[in-house]
Amino acid sequence: MSYPTKHALETPTLLSRHQGDPAVKTLEGWRGVGGYETLRHAAGMAPDDITGIVRDSGLRGRGGAGFPTGLKWSFMPKDDGKPHYLCCNADESEPGAFKDREIIRWTPHLLIEGCLIAARAIRAGHVYIYVRGEFFQETVPLTDAVTEAYEAGIIGKNVMGTGWDCDLTVHFGAGAYIAGEETGLMNSLMGNRAEPWAKPPFPAQAGAFGMPTTVNNVETLATVPMIVDGGAQWYRQWGTEKSPGTKLWSCSGHLVNPGNYEFELGVPLSKIIFDVCGGAPGGKKIKAVIPGGSSTALLAGDELDCDTTYEGLQEAGSSLGTASPIVMDEDTDIVAAMRRIAQFYAHESCGQCVQCREGTSWVVQILQRIEAGDGKPEDIGTLYDLCEQMTGRTICVLADSVVFPLKSSLDKFRHEYEAKMTRSPMVAAGAAG
Ligand SMILES: Cc1cc2nc3c(=O)[nH]c(=O)nc-3n(C[C@H](O)[C@H](O)[C@H](O)COP(=O)(O)O)c2cc1C
Ligand code: SF4
Incomplete structure (x- = not known):
């Protein structure tokens, strides 16, 4: 051929x-x-x-x-x-x-x-x-x-x-x-x-x-x-020394032109999201992108100028994963998005490891109550603790797969979690006490 x-x-x-x-x-x-x-x-x-x-x-x-x-x-x-x-x-x-x-x-x-x-x-x-x-x-x-x-x-x-x-x-x-x-x-x-x-x-x-x-x-x-x-x-005509060749990209979420595309490894992520996929519908701003499928760390909308190589996305604080960016526009509720992702992993955990079986369902419970406005003052700290306990301690990396998007969302969008917490009567009571 x-x-x-x-x-x-x-x-x-x-x-x-x-x-x-x-x-x-x-x-x-x-x-x-x-x-x-x-x-x-x-x-x-x-x-x-x-x-x-x-x-x-x-x-x-x-x-x-x-x-x-x-x-x-x-x-x-x-x-x-x-x-x-x-x-x-x-x-x-x-x-x-x-x-x-x-x-x-x-x-x-x-x-x-x-x-x-x-x-x-x-x-x-x-x-x-x-x-x-x-x-x-x-x-x-x-x-x-x-x-x-x-x-x-x-x-x-x-x-x-x-x-x-x-x-x-x-x-x-x-x-x-x-x-x-x-x-x-x-x-x-x-x-x-x-x-x-x-x-x-x-x-x-x-x-x-x-x-x-x-x-x-x-x-x-x-x-x-x-x-x-x-x-x-x-x-090796395509890509970089450490990431040669081309790659299929499954682009989904809030995009004008979602779909599968093939790119040389190394094109800027922003080019894929904006030039090829047309950005978010209605000219809305992009709040966040999970670049490599749901088990990779989330990038904020102003972090998309990174190269789509294994090394480039690692430097940007995430990973290439399965090259499946999930795009979230400015109206996305980050807490709700993380709750939905965590529910998936809790459902799919095979249950052999305590950190994964219990950890994923605790994460879901905490995110659900924060989302509902019933968060407890210690909830964000508990989520960080769970991230620590669920990393690198299990038979496979399913538990870590929850931690990457969750921890990065806490680091980058903590204000969204806190905004829901301040609506909570329990937090208000704790603050008054
Ligand atoms: C929870 C979990 C789910 C996975 N699901 C897939 C999958 O659906 N397809 C896949 O090719 N690799 C999946 N992997 C990665 C595989 O374990 C394995 O690394 C991969 O199939 C090796 O192929 P490669 O060397 O060609 O990438 C998964 C890994 C984990 C931890
Ligand atoms: S980490 Fe992997 S092996 Fe352990 S319970 Fe979760 S899915 Fe099962």
């Missing part, structure tokens, strides 16, 4: 360029644009050579943490004689994110191709695509594409006549946020409750079915064929 060069594109569309074209959903259509030629080539390559290209490209995992993909693959054992698995994480559970489902819906063969190339690199003989059960519309094209690819000898025994065997199964989850966490996902895949486990063991040591496993996000895997085809330096 021939991929565009930087000069040919003002706005790069590497991942998204076939989205919206129903013709490429079919095997014939995908082959018509050069699809599966990279797989044919990669199936004859040495696994470590594939890993080397992906490592040199600097691709970082698109599931939220930004872990270098080639490095992750290199953790898989080489001559252990055990079955290896690749799990494609298609749970897409982060509030604000809606980009993986579009890859699945429009370019299912691209995802299959990426999965098989990654499987070759990590010496896996079986790929599981773990899909959120509610994605019915999206998974029909995916399951159709898998059937077509099996029938054409692209998946299964003797992949494309290369003598290499690799199976692929689409597995449906039941729509729990925690099933997107990689160890929760593998537990769910094995028929257990989707409860994360404490690491070690890491997935590359003992993952699905106790065997060496790599878990990668849909967007990560869909990027792999073009990197293997175009080469590491070609991919």
Whole structure:
């Protein structure tokens, strides 16, 4: 497949360029644009050579943490004689994110191709695509594409006549946020409750079915064929040294033009929000943006001139996460917004860790009473204490995911919390006493 060069594109569309074209959903259509030629080539390559290209490209995992993909693959054992698995994480559970489902819906063969190339690199003989059960519309094209690819000898025994065997199964989850966490996902895949486990063991040591496993996000895997085809330096035309390439951005909230967009990593966040998405409807000011999906720290409206790289958003005090900015205009009630986010996490906590199970529901209770004008004088201090207790102490980072937006909102919009507190008869009584 021939991929565009930087000069040919003002706005790069590497991942998204076939989205919206129903013709490429079919095997014939995908082959018509050069699809599966990279797989044919990669199936004859040495696994470590594939890993080397992906490592040199600097691709970082698109599931939220930004872990270098080639490095992750290199953790898989080489001559252990055990079955290896690749799990494609298609749970897409982060509030604000809606980009993986579009890859699945429009370019299912691209995802299959990426999965098989990654499987070759990590010496896996079986790929599981773990899909959120509610994605019915999206998974029909995916399951159709898998059937077509099996029938054409692209998946299964003797992949494309290369003598290499690799199976692929689409597995449906039941729509729990925690099933997107990689160890929760593998537990769910094995028929257990989707409860994360404490690491070690890491997935590359003992993952699905106790065997060496790599878990990668849909967007990560869909990027792999073009990197293997175009080469590491070609991919590095876009982005920065530490954040190479392009990225899909799911932009939602108070925007004139919400939607999915592909950008070179590094464009200013303000350009995405104002120039492309048109700012807030009615010319309203933007009060805050949660840039990377609901589990990242909130930026105030005057902090949007940061670069959209992993390092740029970290410097700005937040993180790139799943690149899913949720925009809140000047009329947004920050306390109500945080209460709603906290309710989501309290509902989705798997309950194994006290700090998460109890902490998330206490946060909800406190925010509810502040919002209702019944806040107690000590409530803001208690919320800060809870943030402290819920950080870095649990099996997975769901508890931390509440803390990032909550603590940043307390730091930046404390006056909104206090304004509701001063309406409270309990605070008034406390002040009088
Ligand atoms: C609570 C929680 C939910 C997650 N949900 C998802 C998800 O829906 N999709 C995803 O790709 N990664 C999700 N992740 C991240 C995965 O654990 C894992 O890091 C990722 O799938 C690895 O893929 P990558 O290296 O390609 O980014 C979640 C993590 C946590 C802690
Ligand atoms: S942090 Fe929460 S979701 Fe994660 S394992 Fe502990 S209780 Fe479960």
